[in-house]
Amino acid sequence: MTSQVLSTQVTAGSELETWVRFLRAHAAITRQLSARLEAQHGLTLSDYDVLVQLYFAPEQALRRVDLARTVLLTASGITRLLDGLERSGWVEKRSCKTDARVSYAVLTTAGIAKFEETQASHRADIEELFSSNFTGTEGKKLGELLGRLPLADTSPACSA
Amino acid sequence: MTSQVLSTQVTAGSELETWVRFLRAHAAITRQLSARLEAQHGLTLSDYDVLVQLYFAPEQALRRVDLARTVLLTASGITRLLDGLERSGWVEKRSCKTDARVSYAVLTTAGIAKFEETQASHRADIEELFSSNFTGTEGKKLGELLGRLPLADTSPACSA
């Protein structure tokens, strides 16, 4: 109790330590990653996340609710985030013929270009900061373990 | 490319998938955890984090810079966070006899009580949402893997 190795001392030995590492690793990597993304491309991590989802979606379009559920943001969070992407001209609003409540977010040509231009460097950053710390097998194992964590609660549709 | 399993489809097969899972898991668990902590004890995840660090520190006191480094916040972040804890009466400021620049954050008796009162339920929540998804060995393995991730950059003292 007189020693001082702060963040480890506290939870040493307990299962808690794993959680703390998880938290810290997230904070550190995320900080670095978004700093780079911001500096090089003027994008937030969430911006990028949305861009990816749209890029790979059929017709590069997704309902706002669905977007919210997959990137784990609130409905209002998505509204404001898309505001930004719309102002930048990368995403457009498209209304739905069969349901006047819903509006789609669609990637513009500029948006597609933006994403394609961003992708490589961001993937490289992830590789450097995250993946490179593991061998192939370890990476797989880690992915498998992380995949067991509950993603529920934001998407009530999950129990279906 | 016509299928729709959103968050997985996008990165399927690549190492990226692991990173995405990491991100999503963090968002989901963190959201749940802090909702409970807030509801039951009126604390932020970061508040709690600071409380733990102080609790286990010698004399329940820590310099603000050190606190910042270990919980991975900015200096100014710590200032404002401690503002709150001070207003609530759980933490006090203490100046340093040998260096007028530094000020310590010290846990008050109320703060100690608060932490002890909070601890059990929060640990249980972590256990439920996080640890319970793994066996002992898996937990260890996960912890080991996460421990390899870089925490650097906020603490330049790291290279020493």
Added chain:
DNA sequence: CTAAGATCGTTGATAGCTCAAGTATACAGA
């Protein structure tokens, strides 16, 4: 002893997100 540079901490402005509330539309049952 003094000047230059680091370090510790706070503050103003701002970003990104949340919650709560509100509007508008859809749908299901009497």
Added chain:
DNA sequence: TCTGTATACTTGAGCTATCAACGATCTTAG
């Protein structure tokens, strides 16, 4: 058909954390 409830989205207020700039103090080299 009307009524109630669920769903899609937006908006205002507020919170947490950031960055950039600043004042204070310490340290080191001339």
